[in-house]
């Protein structure tokens with residue numbers, strides 16, 4: 001049987017860094033408030049790079065590090081809620097940029113859970129035996145959809161991209177995904193929205209300013225935070241149960257980087273040392289679908305994650321949809 005394995009991880013960020021102090025010049029906020037409430041100190045913000053540019057940088061790094069050309073790829077999945085365009089997809093743009101002539105490519109939209117959902121899908125493509133090698137990339141230019149007049153949301157988000165090269169291993173004796181549980185509750189979807197496209201045609205009345213606002217991220221912060229505190233640790237605990245593993249047996253927990261206080265709470269609820277929950281949100285803010293692959297790429301670069309199949313790692317995404325989900329992986 002073909003088992004999927006991560007053959008490499010990479011990330012890319014826009015060069016421009018915006019500190020909390022710089023934001024406090026734009027809106028009524030402060031470094032102190034942002035740091036103590038969220039853990040964020042700075043974020044990278046696009047100076048013109050679009051989502052496909054960041055995703056293409058990640059793809060090129062992944063190919064170079066593995067000594068491959070784009071022609072070796074069978075598929076490309078880009079998880080994003082900020083595509084350059086609805087069509088062509090961001091993944092199709094990446095496919096063209098890296099010359100992946102034999103790869104089919106598509107975007108997957110599951111907000112901050114996008115990378116986890118996409119990694120699960122890619123695992124199934126490979127374990128089906130039909131496809132051997134592909135890229136799974138989370139990429140966002142959230143600065144395009146931030147309401148820069150809203151201090152409650154503008155301080156939280158950042159731009160970036162990360163991804164992995166996934167490859168079939170026909171000699172593997174252990175699976176890649178030991179257990180998984182992906183969830184959605186569309187009935188609570190209205191507490192976190194963006195890029196709402198309103199019906200506009202010559203036969204209905206519409207208002208341009210209403211449309212501009214509908215494009216922006218709108219969040220009921222309390223409702224989303226409460227969701228993350230209640231449903232996410234429950235989902236992690238249930239997925240661990242499915243894997244027959246305890247939290248103690250997990251080397252690292254790579255959770256969506258939304259808020260450091262939330263990570264504190266989840267670690268406590270799972271009675272697990274906070275150090276096992278990797279964190280980099282102080283430098284990047286919340287990059288939605290990109291946050292987990294950026295965290296993974298850094299953890300591989302700094303040696304915490306060895307990538308030699310000796311470790312067990314939990315990936316958990318959660319956010320708009322509402323969507324959430326956990327993969328327990330042998331990595």
Ligand code: 4VN
Pocket residue numbers: 037038112156221222224225228258259262286288318319320
């Ligand atoms: C998951 C979460 C968040 C999120 C929600 C609220 C929030 C992050 C509200 C209270 C505020 C500090 C910041 Cl938990 C966002 C997403 C979307 O990716 C997913 N921070 N805060 C305070 O302390 O007043």
